[in-house]
Amino acid sequence: MFQRLLIANRGEIACRIMRTAQRLGIHCIAVYSEADRHSAHVEQADEAILIGPAPAQDSYLNIERIMEAAHQTQAQAIHPGYGFLSENADFVRACKQAGLVFIGPPAEAIEAMGTKAAAKALMKQAQVPVIAGYHGEDQSDARLAQEAAEIGYPVMIKASAGGGGKGMRVVEQAEAFNAALESCRRESLKAFGDDKMLIEKLITRPRHVEVQVFCDQHGQGVYLFERDCSLQRRHQKVIEEAPAPGLSESLRQSMGEAAVRAAQAIDYVGAGTVEFLLDDQGHFSFMEMNTRLQVEHPVTEMITGEDLVDWQLRIAAGQPLPRAQTALLVTGHAFEARIYAEDPQHDFLPATGTLHHLVTPPESPQLRIETGVRQGDEISIYYDPMIAKLVVWGEDRASALKALSHALSQYQIAGVSTNISFLKRLADHPEFKQQVQDTGFIQRHLETLTLPPSPNEAEALTVMGCYLLHQRLNQHRLQPHEPHQHLNSGSPRQTSTVAEDTPWDQLHGWRLNAPARHCFELKPEHARSASRLEFIEIDSGWQVCLADHPDDHDTVQFEWTTKGLCITLNGHRRHWSVSQSGTRLTLFTSEGPWVAQWVSLDHLSFVSEDIQAQLKAPMNGAIVSLQAALGEPVKAGDPLIIMEAMKMEHTLYAPAEGVVSAFHYAPGDLVNQGDELLHFEASTEASSAPDAIEEAS
Incomplete structure (x- = not known):
């Protein structure tokens, strides 16, 4: 076994590889870009080398710089993780030429499966069914x-x-x-x-079922059963599970043996995944082979008890397969949910920003979290926006799915939009619970799956108001003997030291012969207007009401405990979690995060504000084409601009009826998030379109 391993990747997969390698006593070397200087995988490594600027093509895809890093640190082997250079045959040859062990298949195997057309021809020869x-x-x-x-x-x-x-x-x-x-x-x-x-x-309503295979350098191959990856959007996997539900043992064996034949047909070595489409008659067809470790490999680990990275390292060192096929067994059921920084309400547009608040469910042998980020880290424009993989195990599918739903309700992220609410709705969907799934499942149920969390709004606003009031009361309370500033009309500030707990120390709204009053204005994220909350101090705590309903009073008491903000509302005591970043408040509910802005109302039209926001670049990218003619009327929902971001095309649609009077950028121009892309003159009675940003289709 080699002693010094360079990991040519970043994020959660780099951290995952290090956990296993370091447990085996292997010295781990990380590479990082300037954007990842303070990232988790850099801190976890035994040593780390800067390989270039933030863009991947200048760092993680720069073969020359990675080889220099390996030489500089005297690495003996390189693990590519997944993505980036993991399926790059030229990189494999560069490793071989430098005398480095590549943790993966030979270059010829990667090339054999690198183009779908050639791969399908090979599969026909290996008697693997194809589409x-x-x-x-x-x-x-x-x-x-x-x-x-x-x-x-x-x-x-x-x-x-x-x-x-x-x-x-x-x-x-x-x-x-x-x-x-x-x-x-x-x-x-x-x-x-x-x-x-x-x-x-196109096979209508197929299931996407893939088989995990391993081959060693001695001609032996095994399959570690299958995963169902049918829950997809934009052909990208969202929730994976193992084993695939509803498969007979004979079908499971047939798919597994076909996957091993596919791998051995190209003299494969290491971990690979053979992906099939399965129709409702139980017929399967080869789609492609991923010649690397997969994002969803943890669900296979959970049901087999095997460490697949450990297997990779041993096979790359020339050792035989750790287990024979007859020794591999399935125990229980596992799910993996991919938590992304993205906005499901706007066609899953990738999101960027800082993770101001990050609380995860407690890990255990039945629940693991694979991540490469921590609270305070930034989700940048340069890399895939996946935050974490949440993996759960149960004795059967029903208990595993229940555990997934519960864990998602405990996952708290604020600072960027995420898909947690969307994942929770998926896990709780009655058809998914009944094993009704195919690759079109999400699209069919998209409208209900992407609804924002909808808690009792009056209660949610009251909780946020209590949070702000608690912050205000404690922010202004001075400690004994702390210098206190008095303001006297017409004179400069004077300071004195006081020890009494007087109204002057509290500054929390005390009035002579009148109860203290506090007002807050909060605008829910998807609302057109703000709501005004008024708190009035009473003997038993506070009386709170919405300005629109002054006769509707609730009584609240609140305190901060080790579990968070404890609020008793009309005698009902509950703990709540609220995060604040500037004027943005996030309330974590059982359905997911619910966001509101702490604002002051003005006379601007919120419709107008929304329209202007929808005409700005949603993230960094490039303009592909302009879809509207200057001066010509457009309707709400008409395409205006196609832009490319994170290697995907997105169409920006007219948010209302109106006219485009000017485009500020031309095709090929680069734009930054928030840049105003065009000048749009809305008609007098314009109303916003429900979805102003969508993927091109």
């Missing part, structure tokens, strides 16, 4: 359209060199084919440097 489609060399638009027509709609356009849902579109009818093909080519070229496409027959 009907066109994988030919003629890439003219006319030929691809002809093949799609012959295959029969609906079809799937896929980037031949692609993955992760990039360069992929479903086309339902011939009229939409050319526009979808053009978008796929653009996206694929940016993401993979290759715009070659393949066309496949």
Whole structure:
């Protein structure tokens, strides 16, 4: 076994690899970009090397800099993690040329599975079922359209060199084919440097089931059972589970053995995942093979009790497979939920910002959290916005799913938008509980799954008001013997030292012969206007009411305990968690975070504010094309601009009826988050469109 390992990746996967390697006594070396200087994986490593600026192409994708780091630190092996250079055959050859062990398959195996068209031809030879489609060399638009027509709609356009849902579109009818093909080519070229496409027959309502395989250097291969990854949006996995529910033992064995044949057909070594589509008749077809460790590998670890990174390291060191097929067993059931910084209410647009508040459920043998971030860290524009993977285990599927739902209700993040509420709704969905799932599940239920948390608004506002009032009362209370400032009309400030607990020490709204009053104005995130709360001090605590309902009074008492803010509302005592960042307040409910702004009302129209906000760049990116003509009327929901961000295309739509009088950027221009992209003149009676930002489709 080698003693010095360089990990050519970042974030949660780098931290995950280090945990196992350091347990084995291996010295771990991290690489990092300037944006990751203070990140968790750098702190966890035994030593770390700066390899370049924040953009991935200048750091984590820079083979030369990573090889220099390996030489500088006398590394003996390199683990690529997943993403970045993990499936780059040139990187594997560079490692071999430098005398370094690459923790993964040979370059030839990566190349064999690197293009979907060539991989499918190999699978046919290995007697692995494949999906009907066109994988030919003629890439003219006319030929691809002809093949799609012959295959029969609906079809799937896929980037031949692609993955992760990039360069992929479903086309339902011939009229939409050319526009979808053009978008796929653009996206694929940016993401993979290759715009070659393949066309496949779309299997309606398929399940996405993948098999974990391992092969050693001695010609032996095993499968560690399967994972169901059908819950997807934009062809990217959201919740994975193992084993796949509802599979017969014979089907499980057939898929496992086919996956091993697929791996051995290309002389595979190490960890790999063979992905299948499974129809409702129990027929499976090869989709692709990921020649690396997968994001969702922890669910396999949970049901088998095996450490897959440990397996990778041992096999790379030349050792045989740790277990024979007959020694591998499935115990219980496991789920993994991917927690992302993204906004489900705006087509899952990636979010950036600082994690001002981060509280996770307690870890145990039945619950683990794979993450590379801590409270105070920044989710930047440069890398994938995944915050963590929440992994749970139960004795059966029902208990594991219940554990997932409970853990999601305990997960608290403020500072960036997340998909936690969306994940919680998925875990609680009655059809998912009944094992009704396919790759179109999320799209069919999207409207209900992406609803924002909807607690009792009056109660939620009261809780936030109590939080602000508690902060105000304690912020202004001075400690004994602390210098106190008095303000006298017409004279400069004088200071004196006082020890009494007098009204002058408290400064919390005391009035002569009248109860203390405090007012707060809060605007819920999805509301058009703010609500005014008024607190009046009474003998039993505080009387609170909304300004719109002055005759509707509630009685509250509150105190801070080790469990958080304890509020007794009309005799009902509960603990609440509230986070504040500037004027932004986040209340953590059982459905997920509920956000409101602490504001002062003015005479500006909130509709106008919303319209202006929707005409700004939602994140850093590049303008792809302008969709509206200057001076021509547009309706709410008409496309205005297509921009590319994080290698995905997004369309910005008109938030109301009006006219575009000026575009501030041209195709190819780079824009920063918050930049005003165009000048929009809304009609007098304009009303905002419900979704102003969506992915191009």
